[in-house]
Amino acid sequence: xxxxxxxxxxxxxxxxxxxxxxxxxxxxxxxxxxxxxxxxxxxxxxxxxxxxxxxxxxxxxxxxxxxxxxxxxxxxxxxxxxxxxxxxxxxxxxxxxxxxxxxxxxxxxxxxxxxxxxxxxxxxxxxxxxxxxxxxxxxxxxxxxxxxxxxxxxxxxxxxxxxxxxxxxxxxxxxxxxxxxxxxxxxxxxxxxxxxxxxxxxxxxxxxxxxxxxxxxxxxxxxxxxxxxxxxxxxxxxxxxxxxxxxxxxxxxxxxxxxxxxxxxxxxxxxxxxxxxxxxxxxxxxxxxxxx
Numbered sequence: 001x002x003x004x005x006x007x008x009x010x011x012x013x014x015x016x017x018x019x020x021x022x023x024x025x026x027x028x029x030x031x032x033x034x035x036x037x038x039x040x041x042x043x044x045x046x047x048x049x050x051x052x053x054x055x056x057x058x059x060x061x062x063x064x065x066x067x068x069x070x071x072x073x074x075x076x077x078x079x080x081x082x083x084x085x086x087x088x089x090x091x092x093x094x095x096x097x098x099x100x101x102x103x104x105x106x107x108x109x110x111x112x113x114x115x116x117x118x119x120x121x122x123x124x125x126x127x128x129x130x131x132x133x134x135x136x137x138x139x140x141x142x143x144x145x146x147x148x149x150x151x152x153x154x155x156x157x158x159x160x161x162x163x164x165x166x167x168x169x170x171x172x173x174x175x176x177x178x179x180x181x182x183x184x185x186x187x188x189x190x191x192x193x194x195x196x197x198x199x200x201x202x203x204x205x206x207x208x209x210x211x212x213x214x215x216x217x218x219x220x221x222x223x224x225x226x227x228x229x230x231x232x233x234x235x236x237x238x239x240x241x242x243x244x245x246x247x248x249x250x251x252x253x254x255x256x257x258x259x260x261x262x263x264x265x266x267x268x269x270x271x272x273x274x275x276x277x278x279x280x281x282x283x284x285x286x287x288x289x290x291x292x
Contacts, residue, residue: 020240021087022048024233025080025106026095026123027056027068027132033274034060034226039093039233041277046255048237051087053079055106056098062225062269065132070098073105080109091117093236094148095229096132103140110147117239120148121232122157146184150245152232153180154191169195170202170213177206187245189235193227201257205249214250216257223263223273230275231256255280 022043029035036052043050055076059067083089092115097103110118122141124133133141138160145151145161155166158176162183167173170192177188192202200215234252235245242248262279276282 019047019049020090020237021051022091022093022233022237022240023051023053023083023089024093024095025053025055025076025097026093026229027058027098028054029058029060029226031061031225031269031274033062033268033272034229035095038226038229038274038277039095042230042233043237045277045281046234046237046241048091048240051083051089053083055102056096061271062273063271068098068132070102073099073101076102077105077109080106080113084113089113089115090240091115091236092119093233094118094120094144095232096123097137097141098132099134100137100140103137103144107140107144107147110144116149117236118148118150119232119236119239120144120151121228122151122153122161123228124157124160142183145180146186148186149239150187150189150235150249151180151185152189152191152228152235154193154228155195158188158190167192170204173202173204174206174211174213177204178211181206181208189249191228191231193224203249203253205246207245210246212246214253216253219257219260219263221260221263223266223268223275224260225269225272225274227256227260227275230259230277 024036024039027035029037040050055071057069058065159166162179167176173190173192177190180188187207190204201218203214205212231252234255235248238251239248259275259277259279262276266276268274
């Protein structure tokens with residue numbers, strides 16, 4: 001008679017862990033460098049569980065955008081309502097909205113589902129120069145501003161929102177950020193990545209209580225596809241884990257600088273390639289490129 005194998009004690013299940021859950025409401029980028037693909041990579045790299053609601057399908061690569069197929073606003077609303085009926089959302093990042101109708105649908109959702117951490121990246125133009133927001137949608141983005149905890153326009157987007165010319169230096173960026181706060185934004189991060197004559201990458205953070213000029217060294221690379229999407233989603237992910245908005249912004253800027261510094265180890269496409277979202281996790285890639 002063969003003895004039965006000994007059975008050990010029942011396996012213990014690890015304790016349940018609820019990570020911070022971040023939602024990106026944005027367009028899709030098949031090349032993976034921007035849009036919801038970049039946002040989900042960023043959430044994962046920074047310790048948040050990523051969820052997504054798609055507002056638009058794009059045909060694009062690292063060289064440019066060849067087509068945009070918009071998701072009907074009613075279906076965007078259905079995606080949102082179905083998601084939050086089951087999953088508790090800790091942070092929301094809003095990216096490409098494309099039209100007034102889509103922006104209004106997202107605004108209506110936010111009014112019915114308030115969230116403490118909402119980052120609005122007013123995506124108007126892609127890195128390639130392709131316009132991603134209809135002209136009549138700018139006013140709808142202005143109406144969205146008070147519903148967000150932070151907005152993250154670049155120089156051209158800040159100017160569009162204010163109906164003025166882009167700032168050309170840090171003092172001008174500060175003034176435009178102050179004007180956006182005066183016009184309803186709760187906090188503003190104006191991104192100065194297009195200040196090419198500057199010797200540093202300069203961003204300005206303004207809230208009713210704080211004004212900060214944030215600088216980082218320039219990284220010489222053409223792989224900058226999706227930097228705006230990536231920064232805003234990094235702020236959303238980190239705000240769930242930091243004591244203040246400023247800490248989340250500075251942490252996200254530091255992490256993105258490392259992702260840009262490591263970007264050239266990735267051979268993806270023939271245009272503006274992606275940043276390296278996993279530069280802190282793929283240790284062999286990060287070696288020697290100033291992991292931050």
